[in-house]
Amino acid sequence: MKRKTKPWIRVLQYAILIIATIYAFYPVWFAILASGRLGDRLYTLNFLGMFIPTEWTFENYRVMLFERPFLTWLTNSLKVASITTLASLLVSTSAAFALSRFRFKGREFFLVFLLAISTFPGLLSLVAIAQLLTALGLYGKHLGLILAYTAGTLVFCTWNLKGYFDTIPVEMEESAMLDGCGPLQAFILIALPLARPALAVTAILGFMAGWGDFVFASVLVPAPDSLKLAVPALYALANSMSVPWGYFAAGAVIVIIPTIIVYLSMNRYFEGGLTLGGVKG
Amino acid sequence: MSAWMGRRKWITVSLFLLPTILAILVFNVYPILLNTYISFTNRNKFRPNPDCEVTLTGLLDPLCWPAFRENAPTGLGSPYTLQDPIFANYDALMGKLFQPDALLSLFLIIVVFAPLFGVNYFNKRQERKLDEKIAPGLLWVLGIILTIALFFILDVPKSIATLMDTGDFLAVVLRTILFVALRVPLTFVLGLILAIILNLEDLKGKTFFRVVLFIPWGASSVAILLALVWQFLFRQQGTINQIITQFGGTGPIWLNNPILAFGVVVLADIWFSYPFFMVSILGALQSVPGELYEAAEVDGAGWWTQLMKITLPLIRPAVLPAAVLTSITAFQMFGTAFAITGGGPQRGAGTPGATEFVMVYAFKQIFQQQNYGRATAFAVLIFIMLFLATLYSLRITKMTKGAYE
Numbered sequence: 001m002k003r004k005t006k007p008w009i010r011v012l013q014y015a016i017l018i019i020a021t022i023y024a025f026y027p028v029w030f031a032i033l034a035s036g037r038l039g040d041r042l043y044t045l046n047f048l049g050m051f052i053p054t055e056w057t058f059e060n061y062r063v064m065l066f067e068r069p070f071l072t073w074l075t076n077s078l079k080v081a082s083i084t085t086l087a088s089l090l091v092s093t094s095a096a097f098a099l100s101r102f103r104f105k106g107r108e109f110f111l112v113f114l115l116a117i118s119t120f121p122g123l124l125s126l127v128a129i130a131q132l133l134t135a136l137g138l139y140g141k142h143l144g145l146i147l148a149y150t151a152g153t154l155v156f157c158t159w160n161l162k163g164y165f166d167t168i169p170v171e172m173e174e175s176a177m178l179d180g181c182g183p184l185q186a187f188i189l190i191a192l193p194l195a196r197p198a199l200a201v202t203a204i205l206g207f208m209a210g211w212g213d214f215v216f217a218s219v220l221v222p223a224p225d226s227l228k229l230a231v232p233a234l235y236a237l238a239n240s241m242s243v244p245w246g247y248f249a250a251g252a253v254i255v256i257i258p259t260i261i262v263y264l265s266m267n268r269y270f271e272g273g274l275t276l277g278g279v280k281g
Numbered sequence: 282m283s284a285w286m287g288r289r290k291w292i293t294v295s296l297f298l299l300p301t302i303l304a305i306l307v308f309n310v311y312p313i314l315l316n317t318y319i320s321f322t323n324r325n326k327f328r329p330n331p332d333c334e335v336t337l338t339g340l341l342d343p344l345c346w347p348a349f350r351e352n353a354p355t356g357l358g359s360p361y362t363l364q365d366p367i368f369a370n371y372d373a374l375m376g377k378l379f380q381p382d383a384l385l386s387l388f389l390i391i392v393v394f395a396p397l398f399g400v401n402y403f404n405k406r407q408e409r410k411l412d413e414k415i416a417p418g419l420l421w422v423l424g425i426i427l428t429i430a431l432f433f434i435l436d437v438p439k440s441i442a443t444l445m446d447t448g449d450f451l452a453v454v455l456r457t458i459l460f461v462a463l464r465v466p467l468t469f470v471l472g473l474i475l476a477i478i479l480n481l482e483d484l485k486g487k488t489f490f491r492v493v494l495f496i497p498w499g500a501s502s503v504a505i506l507l508a509l510v511w512q513f514l515f516r517q518q519g520t521i522n523q524i525i526t527q528f529g530g531t532g533p534i535w536l537n538n539p540i541l542a543f544g545v546v547v548l549a550d551i552w553f554s555y556p557f558f559m560v561s562i563l564g565a566l567q568s569v570p571g572e573l574y575e576a577a578e579v580d581g582a583g584w585w586t587q588l589m590k591i592t593l594p595l596i597r598p599a600v601l602p603a604a605v606l607t608s609i610t611a612f613q614m615f616g617t618a619f620a621i622t623g624g625g626p627q628r629g630a631g632t633p634g635a636t637e638f639v640m641v642y643a644f645k646q647i648f649q650q651q652n653y654g655r656a657t658a659f660a661v662l663i664f665i666m667l668f669l670a671t672l673y674s675l676r677i678t679k680m681t682k683g684a685y686e
Contacts, residue, residue, distance in 0.1 A: 005481075005483070013478050013481070013484070016474060016475075016478060017475075017478060017490050017494075020471075020475055020490075020494060021490060021493050021494065023552065024493055024494050024496050024497055024552070025493055025496060026514075027500075027507060027510045027511060027514065027552065028496060028500060028507075028510075030510055030513070030514060030520065031507075031510050034513070042513055043513075043518060043519070043520065043523065047523075047524075047527050050520055050523065050524070090300075091300040091301055091304065092301070094297040094298075094300065094301075095297060095298055095300070095301040097297060098293070098294045098297035098298050099298075102290060102293070102294050104290065104291070104294050110298075112675070114301075114305065115671060115675070116668060116671065116672075117305060117309045117310060117313070118309065119609075119664065119667040119668050119670075119671045120309065120312070120313050120316075120660075120664050120667075121613050121640065121643075121660075121663065121664075121667070123615060123640055123643060123644060124312075124316065124643055124647075124656075124657075124660035124663070124664070125308070125309070125312030125313065125316065126647070127312075127316075127647055127653065127656075127657075128311065128312035128315040128316060129308060129312055131315075131342070131343045131344065132307070132311070132312075132343050134343070134344075134349075135343035135344065135346060135349030136349065137349075147304075147308070148308060150304065151304040151305070151307070151308030151309065152308070154301060154304055154305065155305075158301060183293075184293075208502035211502065211503070212502040212503040212504065212505075214504075214505040214616060215615065215616075215644070219648070231503055231505060231506060234506060235505055235506065235509065235620070238509050245513075248509075252506045252509075252510070255503055255506060256500060256503055256506060256507065259499055259500070259502055259503055260496055260499035260500055261499075262499070263495070263498055263499030263502070264492060264495060264496070264499060267492075267495060
């Protein structure tokens, strides 16, 4: 389209974009501003201070990092989320390999069955899972949480990876097999490197399932402080009357900013790795 | 793949699927079975313990399994038993729905929407004909006017109120459906507008806006923390009210007013979810050939006509499955409402609050009231709904795929 845009339309477009930008950015900006405010003041009383940092202190960050078990929570979260990612990648890649590269009886049924079963909301099966983990002696331990997360991400990861593997032509692996590879070896050497975008997206989504989750973590690992994960611990911090808001804000900023940066850097992959995978959401 | 045949193939396939099958059996199938069973019992905070002598309880409840007995402490209180009558939990949730006045209300509501379905059906039939068409737009206007007229003649608000009184299930589900019906179209429109603007070739600062507008998606993976921030913004002394005060007004107490609280939750949840639509639509727009617009321009088609006749139909196959899936996830929204309002504001004790959507209701029933029997019955009903919705979404995905491959 080479036609020149009328000036007022251009103005309208920018107006929409700027309003949307404020809408998109202000909540995050608010958290950043609140994290630099002294003591328990969540809000500032001067008008300007709501939009630009008129006062700034690193006191909240210092307290969170050095006087609270925040670093322990972060480490716990990182540990749980990373192990979940590895476990769910391993399990779902092997399942997706079998579902994509072999034709067997009950294959279609199994795929639909996975999807149907996963429509039962995780939150509602939490009581049963908590009881089961109690019985196994895993309640209140990270391992139990990791198992629950891995199972929770499995269906989505398997579907997504299977969809992506389907788009990689089998012929390449078959030619490698003519040269003496076994099917599994051919798959690992040829198909897996090609599926990198889908693996990356699956890994990130698996990681975020553990990193950002609130319900499972707060029910399955309720105490003690040294075992808590960052997100539920911060939520509890914000809801307790005796703790200054600034601490919560500082902790939230430390959790939120890296998460956003990871997503922004994965932006390209999301468009490719998800749409090709067939399952969106 | 042809290399492995027969028994060898079966062993390989089973080995590769085994971890998945095990995980699904333990963490998905088993909870569903236990849930369904509990939904027929009177388990609650006074009767938390299993009576292991009952065969099914002994079989399903992990507290009864001999291997685990030493790990699992039994709480205070007496054992739970099967309800008498067996559907008592379901009856408490939605029993009154089957009484005459509730059924009448349901019927009236269906009648109100009948003209719209009629128009849709009639237009579909008309599409096959070549001549003697009545303009579909005109029919839609007629249908909508008829619906609005019927809405007031038959007093739909009263019917809805009657239905809401039939028990927690419908009250919660209708509210959630209203939430989905507001949230998904608004998200779609916002995503569409932003995607169309960002897709313009000669726009300056495109990369900047793309990055900033994408931020909420990243934030949505730690949704509960950001939802708290939204709550801060809308508190009585929150930022929004401070801004209103600056301009000489007095802000309302947002989260104590049912309608305003609902609006705040919708606004916050749109914030979390519009980037997904924006990105899907942007991707779809890039595959629309530019020549189509040039040709339309030559034919004198305006901006609106281009949008309705070219853009929307061409992005439909990519966006429709996304929309259906988003509706299903919006139906299960938990964090936003839980962090912002905690399900409130409530009109009276014991009734679900204005923003108590299905998952919030379930969470509160399970973890705050410990009303397991009722909560699991609710879970079973929701499962049936979601299951049907997912099957439907699969059909739509297949349909759109088949049409454009």
